[in-house]
Amino acid sequence: MCYDIKASLESQLKRAKRKGDLQTVEEIEENLIPLTDLPIHHMSGFSHPELLIYTDRSPNFPEVATWGLVPQWVKNEEQLKKQWNNTLNARGETIFEKPSFRNSARNNRCIIYVDGFYEHHHYKGKVYPFYISHKDDEPLALAGLWSEWKNPETGGILNSFSIVTTTGNSLMAKIHNSPKLKEPRMPVILPKELEDKWLDPVEDDLDIKKIQELIQHYPKDQLKAHTVAKLRGKDYKGNVEGTSEEVKYEELVFNDDLH
Numbered sequence: 001m002c003y004d005i006k007a008s009l010e011s012q013l014k015r016a017k018r019k020g021d022l023q024t025v026e027e028i029e030e031n032l033i034p035l036t037d038l039p040i041h042h043m044s045g046f047s048h049p050e051l052l053i054y055t056d057r058s059p060n061f062p063e064v065a066t067w068g069l070v071p072q073w074v075k076n077e078e079q080l081k082k083q084w085n086n087t088l089n090a091r092g093e094t095i096f097e098k099p100s101f102r103n104s105a106r107n108n109r110c111i112i113y114v115d116g117f118y119e120h121h122h123y124k125g126k127v128y129p130f131y132i133s134h135k136d137d138e139p140l141a142l143a144g145l146w147s148e149w150k151n152p153e154t155g156g157i158l159n160s161f162s163i164v165t166t167t168g169n170s171l172m173a174k175i176h177n178s179p180k181l182k183e184p185r186m187p188v189i190l191p192k193e194l195e196d197k198w199l200d201p202v203e204d205d206l207d208i209k210k211i212q213e214l215i216q217h218y219p220k221d222q223l224k225a226h227t228v229a230k231l232r233g234k235d236y237k238g239n240v241e242g243t244s245e246e247v248k249y250e251e252l253v254f255n256d257d258l259h
Helices: 014-019 022-031 077-086 102-107 170-175 192-198 205-213
Strands: 005-007 040-042 050-055 065-066 088-090 108-114 116-123 125-136 138-151 159-169 185-187 223-227
Touching: 005 125, 014 022, 014 108, 050 138, 050 159, 050 223, 077 205, 102 138, 108 159, 108 192, 116 170, 125 170, 138 185, 170 223
Parallel strands: 065 159, 088 159
Antiparallel strands: 005 040, 005 116, 050 065, 050 108, 108 138, 116 125, 125 223, 138 159, 159 185
16 A cells, blocks of 8 residues: 655656646746645655646646545535545556546546555554655656546645555565465556656556556666655654655664565
8 A cells, every 4th residue: 555655846746847847847936836845755645735736637737636646426515524534545556447546547537646555564553654665766667547626615626546456566565564464465566668658648558558567676786775754643754854864773683685
């Protein structure tokens, strides 16, 4: 799964800088960034932070969206609050089938750029947080789904998103070992050369198949991981700089394969 992330301003603007110009980036910084929770050193999806997403309707100029997808069929704010904790992630295997995601899977896909994500490792009855990032510290392009919901009570528009997940690679199999899970999971990370394909329009079953083929686990040798300070409970310091820095636990058995 992917419920905890790190997203710096630099990572979130990476695509805009690559695809646009200085004026475009300045416009984003001036008009959009104040509407977000950036920079995010650590934040849980359950707090529903506001980030930048790059959508299929606006692939090079980001939009502000809330983490936790709100399907268009949600009737009111009460139903919204019951729904969006269950839509932080979308299982890639079923996005074209599940009522909460199938419209977005066909019509509304997006990319969320992050520095990395956090997962919890279980060892001898205790839980240890890991931070996973690109081996070269490049931003990770996470495959996402988005939705535009109109509040029938206020008329306001809410953009929201979900992060698509897939079966974990061998690195995640060592880290993401919760006994409650049937299998390790990880976010779908798009290689740079395939990012734009995730945003391609879907018109028929062949297009759907092409999107489904992108839902793969990211190569283990392109990632690195290390333990960090506690992200839950009384020892958690909050969304502060340095959260992703390495903290070693003497009682935890390390494996060289994690680095």
